[in-house]
Amino acid sequence: MGFDIEKASRAELRDIQDQRLEESVTAVYENVDLYRKRLDEAGLSPSTIDTTALTAVPFTTSADIRDEYPDGLFTVPTGDIQRVHTSSGTTGKPKIFGYTRDDLDTWSKIIARSLETSGFESQYTVLNPCKYGLVSGGLGWHDGLEQLGATVVPSATADMDRQIELIRDLTVDGLICFPSFALDLAGIIERQGGDPTELSISTITVGGEPTSQELRAEIAEAFDAVVTEHYGLSELFGAGIFTECEECQDGAHVWEDHFYPEIIDPRTDERVDDGEEGELVLTSLSKEAMPLLRYRTGDIATMTTDECACGRTHARISVTERMRNGISIDDTTVYPTEIESTFLTEPETAPYYRIDLQRTGQHDAINITIERKQGLDVDQSELADRLHERFLAELSLSVDEITIATPGTIDRTLGTKANRVYDNRE
Amino acid sequence: MGFDIEKASRAELRDIQDQRLEESVTAVYENVDLYRKRLDEAGLSPSTIDTTALTAVPFTTSADIRDEYPDGLFTVPTGDIQRVHTSSGTTGKPKIFGYTRDDLDTWSKIIARSLETSGFESQYTVLNPCKYGLVSGGLGWHDGLEQLGATVVPSATADMDRQIELIRDLTVDGLICFPSFALDLAGIIERQGGDPTELSISTITVGGEPTSQELRAEIAEAFDAVVTEHYGLSELFGAGIFTECEECQDGAHVWEDHFYPEIIDPRTDERVDDGEEGELVLTSLSKEAMPLLRYRTGDIATMTTDECACGRTHARISVTERMRNGISIDDTTVYPTEIESTFLTEPETAPYYRIDLQRTGQHDAINITIERKQGLDVDQSELADRLHERFLAELSLSVDEITIATPGTIDRTLGTKANRVYDNRE
Structure with missing residues (x-):
């Protein structure tokens, strides 16, 4: 056909x-x-x-x-x-x-x-x-x-x-x-x-x-x-x-x-x-x-x-x-799929994450929480440091805080669109 | 066709x-x-x-x-x-x-x-x-x-x-x-x-x-x-x-x-x-x-x-x-539609009701709550008495208590099957 x-x-x-x-x-x-x-x-x-x-x-x-x-x-x-x-x-x-x-x-x-x-x-x-x-x-x-x-x-x-x-x-x-x-x-x-x-x-x-x-x-x-x-x-x-x-x-x-x-x-x-x-x-x-x-x-x-x-x-x-999913951080725009695409090439990260935005004074703060993979022995601070560097080098994105989370702790959406971005700026 | x-x-x-x-x-x-x-x-x-x-x-x-x-x-x-x-x-x-x-x-x-x-x-x-x-x-x-x-x-x-x-x-x-x-x-x-x-x-x-x-x-x-x-x-x-x-x-x-x-x-x-x-x-x-x-x-x-x-x-x-909707009360069986059909011929009642069942000693108690119609001047005790008599005469059903309720007080189901019967017996 x-x-x-x-x-x-x-x-x-x-x-x-x-x-x-x-x-x-x-x-x-x-x-x-x-x-x-x-x-x-x-x-x-x-x-x-x-x-x-x-x-x-x-x-x-x-x-x-x-x-x-x-x-x-x-x-x-x-x-x-x-x-x-x-x-x-x-x-x-x-x-x-x-x-x-x-x-x-x-x-x-x-x-x-x-x-x-x-x-x-x-x-x-x-x-x-x-x-x-x-x-x-x-x-x-x-x-x-x-x-x-x-x-x-x-x-x-x-x-x-x-x-x-x-x-x-x-x-x-x-x-x-x-x-x-x-x-x-x-x-x-x-x-x-x-x-x-x-x-x-x-x-x-x-x-x-x-x-x-x-x-x-x-x-x-x-x-x-x-x-x-x-x-x-x-x-x-x-x-x-x-x-x-x-x-x-x-x-x-x-x-x-x-x-x-x-x-x-x-x-x-x-x-x-x-x-x-x-x-x-x-x-x-x-x-x-x-x-x-x-x-x-x-x-x-x-x-x-x-x-x-x-x-x-x-x-x-x-x-x-x-x-409309574009995230404006200070002077740059970044997309959730770009962030996802970057960290998912690391073997230790699972495809569950959230992005939190906050206004601190004149600066937009971006914090990213990513689950680590089940069953792997992960050096969390070393992984977070590496991701900080990669986001900066590949996306020109300066992330304020990267948290490596325990498997299963990021909210699952169960059948509806995933919510990745929580914008707490005014 | x-x-x-x-x-x-x-x-x-x-x-x-x-x-x-x-x-x-x-x-x-x-x-x-x-x-x-x-x-x-x-x-x-x-x-x-x-x-x-x-x-x-x-x-x-x-x-x-x-x-x-x-x-x-x-x-x-x-x-x-x-x-x-x-x-x-x-x-x-x-x-x-x-x-x-x-x-x-x-x-x-x-x-x-x-x-x-x-x-x-x-x-x-x-x-x-x-x-x-x-x-x-x-x-x-x-x-x-x-x-x-x-x-x-x-x-x-x-x-x-x-x-x-x-x-x-x-x-x-x-x-x-x-x-x-x-x-x-x-x-x-x-x-x-x-x-x-x-x-x-x-x-x-x-x-x-x-x-x-x-x-x-x-x-x-x-x-x-x-x-x-x-x-x-x-x-x-x-x-x-x-x-x-x-x-x-x-x-x-x-x-x-x-x-x-x-x-x-x-x-x-x-x-x-x-x-x-x-x-x-x-x-x-x-x-x-x-x-x-x-x-x-x-x-x-x-x-x-x-x-x-x-x-x-x-x-x-x-x-x-x-x-399976039949309600066994002591020795008789009665159906919600029979109850509904009886009280809805009264001009003062609205089609919202609930049936509550309780075990009191050796007796099954049945209480019926019916909303009165909006905007009508209803003599509630007189209406309840009349319904008591009609349930007994027409359905051989002795109701323990009939409550005439304010319009809007019975739960609405909003798009799913209505739940009429609440059976609290063991």
């Missing part, structure tokens, strides 16, 4: 993109006031836009979606909407996203393609502990797994003991989860005296929060499994829309027949070159109910259009962080 | 049942050790069983499903299982139920038929606050609503304020929920100074816990909506498999092309006549992965095969209680 398109030439992909872009732009021009107004103001019309001319189109932002709440960006009447999802919306109105029947079919096929790409097979039994509800994660994966033909275990509502019991009793092959869920699962099994590598799980895909390659390697080792990362965004369908391939695990293939990706410099708004870091901007090419043009994701990424060793031609994107 | 079969003659239905029963019995005879052994012992073979000879087949019980955990009752290989659901399993291993792709399609069509029967329409926007996960409720309704073509709002994970906001902002037409959820929703809106009858909700179906007709009438009045009851059981697909019709609301139509219903006397195991109360026993006729023969539901019901005024010919079942 879908393998031909995954290896289409870049020129063939460009043709598909230009054609679908024109359809999307026509749909929003005819049905969405906001887009008609903006395109008119920019002197653009559906027939004049192709992927090279896309740079003239104004960005769509998160604020635009909030302003058009609930259905100002829909291109179809409510009766044609088959489902809505929302953002998590912890404060104020959540963003609302609409899907037609065709959108749900397209999305489930995209996810099934991603699942196959990252090594899942139709005869697998797969545990899906992602929450099913307003947020797109659980249902998105569920529909994609059904499309793939796998046996789905919708374990969202179960506690950890039940999850472990289901993995054992149903001989689960695959797992889709937050990286912290995989870590918690391995940790609990080990504390129960078990060995996660002896479980039947062979294939794991993690997402929902950015992780370093080092953290994914930790999970792979814990389960003796293939671990890939996926990326999704409810503004453009939702969970699992691009994915690392099982073979190379070197950037997530963005399915370019459905999405047009750009990386821009967030200060100049100009496109940057392949391999350079910037903000990920996405245009939907096949979304029916709510197509978005040049949506600023707020995620920091690099992109390459080099053909992957797996033979797939679709560009690969490495999302390194969320811009 | 499905309307012809809903009005098929009883003879046509019987033909379909006999044919599908033979297919189901053949499948379990060939693939399930437990059934082959039992049928052999009873001297029965797939070709000798039709719906009239079904009485010779031994019952399947809840214990059988637990004993065959996880997949001893499956008729197909694991690779053909598309999904599993489980019982809530608060203690010990939950029961596991398997579904093939065809089972999920059949189930979603049955639910869509039920939804249409109870007044839901394809252009509706429907709030589905049922939990999605291992228990079959949320996903079952979700798939049925998509099959119907309605817009689904999968609000399971939202708190009550967000549920209310979604109902208002998305102009929700229909609601599927526990009866207690509907009551809580109305109560919160009223306490916020709103009026639930002014919401756009026109159609509600409740289930998951047995309710009296009086309670459903309270909900209908609170929302100025059509309120029907549905019934489902994960052992036979799951949520929403039979339903009251919008027109008559007089017993739930059991879709006899998919299920063969019997009502038995739980002491003699013999079938009882139409209209007589007994235990509901169900045989699946179209379940592929895990067909069950004569499954004892543990629910108390009456059945009529009289044609309904709506024109549907499928039998109607009124489930009045779960046998």
Whole structure:
């Protein structure tokens, strides 16, 4: 399924993109006031836009979606909407996203393609502990797994003991989860005296929060499994829309027949070159109910259009962080994944940590607590000294205090996004 | 969709049942050790069983499903299982139920038929606050609503304020929920100074816990909506498999092309006549992965095969209680729905109550606390006296103490099954 398109030439992909872009732009021009107004103001019309001319189109932002709440960006009447999802919306109105029947079919096929790409097979039994509800994660994966033909275990509502019991009793092959869920699962099994590598799980895909390659390697080792990362965004369908391939695990293939990706410099708004870091901007090419043009994701990424060793031609994107996760310390900005990536190359550290920020006078203090690995004889002060030096040399980050903690003392998140940063500054 | 079969003659239905029963019995005879052994012992073979000879087949019980955990009752290989659901399993291993792709399609069509029967329409926007996960409720309704073509709002994970906001902002037409959820929703809106009858909700179906007709009438009045009851059981697909019709609301139509219903006397195991109360026993006729023969539901019901005024010919079942909800007081057994049904015919009482049981010496004491209605001038001791007399006359129940409580003082359940009975006896 879908393998031909995954290896289409870049020129063939460009043709598909230009054609679908024109359809999307026509749909929003005819049905969405906001887009008609903006395109008119920019002197653009559906027939004049192709992927090279896309740079003239104004960005769509998160604020635009909030302003058009609930259905100002829909291109179809409510009766044609088959489902809505929302953002998590912890404060104020959540963003609302609409899907037609065709959108749900397209999305489930995209996810099934991603699942196959990252090594899942139709005869697998797969545990899906992602929450099913307003947020797109659980249902998105569920529909994609059904499309793939796998046996789905919708374990969202179960506690950890039940999850472990289901993995054992149903001989689960695959797992889709937050990286912290995989870590918690391995940790609990080990504390129960078990060995996660002896479980039947062979294939794991993690997402929902950015992780370093080092953290994914930790999970792979814990389960003796293939671990890939996926990326999704409810503004453009939702969970699992691009994915690392099982073979190379070197950037997530963005399915370019459905999405047009750009990386821009967030200060100049100009496109940057392949391999350079910037903000990920996405245009939907096949979304029916709510197509978005040049949506600023707020995620920091690099992109390459080099053909992957797996033979797939679709560009690969490495999302390194969320811009909003950036920690400003005095004059520098540092990201949790950079910190994680640094200390996880030390053999004595476990992937559990917290970052505490405090204001002391004119100075921002940053304290990092990292668990040491179970069962190793660690010289704690020597390890802390070494990490002080590495953070300074590699990240230009002067850490005020590094604490090496006893295994198991950092809070586990048990099925939700991990909280790494505790900012106690005013 | 499905309307012809809903009005098929009883003879046509019987033909379909006999044919599908033979297919189901053949499948379990060939693939399930437990059934082959039992049928052999009873001297029965797939070709000798039709719906009239079904009485010779031994019952399947809840214990059988637990004993065959996880997949001893499956008729197909694991690779053909598309999904599993489980019982809530608060203690010990939950029961596991398997579904093939065809089972999920059949189930979603049955639910869509039920939804249409109870007044839901394809252009509706429907709030589905049922939990999605291992228990079959949320996903079952979700798939049925998509099959119907309605817009689904999968609000399971939202708190009550967000549920209310979604109902208002998305102009929700229909609601599927526990009866207690509907009551809580109305109560919160009223306490916020709103009026639930002014919401756009026109159609509600409740289930998951047995309710009296009086309670459903309270909900209908609170929302100025059509309120029907549905019934489902994960052992036979799951949520929403039979339903009251919008027109008559007089017993739930059991879709006899998919299920063969019997009502038995739980002491003699013999079938009882139409209209007589007994235990509901169900045989699946179209379940592929895990067909069950004569499954004892543990629910108390009456059945009529009289044609309904709506024109549907499928039998109607009124489930009045779960046998395990029966309260044994000294020598009598009384059910919460009987208590509810009695006091709700009083104009001064609200549908919020709790039953407390205590052992005092040789006697079981039963105390009932009932909220009075908001805004009414109630003579509490006079109302309590009247209820004492009515419980004694109508239910032969001598209540030790009846407390008329202030509105809002009985615990609300907010989205889970209501807990009515607090048994403090040893």
